[in-house]
Amino acid sequence: MKPFQPDVRLTREGIDHLLDALDEAVRRKDVDGVLRHIAHDVTITIHLKQGPQQQMAMLTREDYRKTLAMSFAFPSAHDFTRTNTSVSLAVDERSAKVSFKSTETLRQANREFKTEGEETLVFTIRDGKPMITSLEQTFPGDST
Known part of the structure; x- marks a missing residue:
């Protein structure tokens, strides 16, 4: 018999809290801190x-x-910023x-350049906690 699982629901506040934790992990360049929120059977699509x-x-x-480990190894200003957040x-x-x-x-060398990206995440309740089950990222290529 499975142990009783409370009826877990997602809330806007809970999602904001998760996003803040993910932002902090990215700023710290903490691969495991990001992956702890990603389901093992996640669907990940990267567009370049x-x-x-x-x-x-x-x-x-x-x-x-x-x-993620390779991108975190790249020198940055540790100023990752999330904007235009939309939650449905x-x-x-x-x-x-x-x-x-x-x-x-x-x-890079003595230059700084801003990178921009777009992400879409799907959070689903798994084993009583919200996990990312779909992740889609779009990055513009080098515009120089």
């Missing part, structure tokens, strides 16, 4: 725009771990779709 071309990659959670709760409050834009200043 290069002018009129767009490339798409599907990643596993482990691929994403490696990609499902009627049953068991899932929510969150979209936002992000900016961060990266440093």
